[in-house]
Amino acid sequence: MTSLAAPRAIAVFDIDGVLRDVSNSYRRALADTVEKFTGGQYRPTSEDIDELKGEGQWNNDWEGSQELVYRYFERRGKGRDAIALDYEQIVEFFQQRYRGPNLEDPNEWTGYITQEPLLVDAAYFDELTRDRIPWGFFSGATQGSARFVLERRLGLSNLVLVAMEDAPGKPDPTGLLAVAEHLTELHGLPADLPVIYAGDTVADMQTVVQAQANYAQRQWLGVGILPPHVVAGAASYRDAYRDALKKAGANEVVSSITELTASVIHALEC
The missing domain is CATH 3.40.50.1000 (HAD superfamily/HAD-like)
Known part of the structure; x- marks a missing residue:
């Protein structure tokens, strides 16, 4: 042309x-977050994350993290109403892994995003x-x-x-x-x-x-x-x-x- x-x-x-x-940043932060909020009992694999995203409605990794935590406990017989999850805490933990402790200043980011x-x-x-x-x-x-x-x-x-x-x-x-x-x-x-x-x-x-x-x-x-x-x-x-x-x-x-x-x-x- x-x-x-x-x-x-x-x-x-x-x-x-x-x-x-x-693969080693957003997806790693997602896996870290799910592991944290399941008390260290479940860390999703790359295939688990792909399967979730393959459903077409979990483009937001914060929401995807929360969903995988819910599903983990549901498989163990707990209803979602009985699972004490704070979405804002999930977001904050995820972001600290992804960006680093200083969330707001890109000049100070030290997390997975830098890699x-x-x-x-x-x-x-x-x-x-x-x-x-x-x-x-x-x-x-x-x-x-x-x-x-x-x-x-x-x-x-x-x-x-x-x-x-x-x-x-x-x-x-x-x-x-x-x-x-x-x-x-x-x-x-x-x-x-x-x-x-x-x-x-x-x-x-x-x-x-x-x-x-x-x-x-x-x-x-x-x-x-x-x-x-x-x-x-x-x-x-x-x-x-x-x-x-x-x-x-x-x-x-x-x-x-x-x-x-x-x-x-x-x-x-x-």
Whole structure:
């Protein structure tokens, strides 16, 4: 695509498991939290977490942590009403593991967030820009966490970002729509330009399906990204994860965000 060509699609990205490897950060904090609030009796495996997220409604890891704690005690015959859980305590414990003791100042974060391997570099987004593909981000991460990786680590600026505080959680497509509309206005794009959303979970793909159902004036396309812990797993595990993303609505599934080039994006358009 030449620099003089008009944009043919908008690309919107999830962050966790797509731009950064959260296997040993968010997922580790989740496992720590469940272990803490089950009194050290249960620590979910990576497969346990994938199974939960495969249900499509646990994109928020704080809520996912709470749910796994509830389920642990339910398996032991306790009703939820009899389980004394304080959600705010769960959030605080999780965040202290993920960010470190100083939760508010990114300059002082010492937790798991500082150890996340990046899965992409700024050059990837430069290439999209050169290929006339406007891009932005819709993530279930908090603004602080999202900007930590996008601005501080990747060096991106002038971001179009909708994060946890800004919209309902996935699979509600409100946040995805907001990013698409912002980019459309910012770049003076046609209102019916197709939107590609790249994410690594069932909820991400369900978000695309709901966007298509509710905002049919555009074409909404889902690209599933296999997260690093899945890519590193057994072939049967990768196949099952790929199939789950496809079943949830993915138009394509790739093993790395860097495989989602301009040519692949253009090939997705009907």
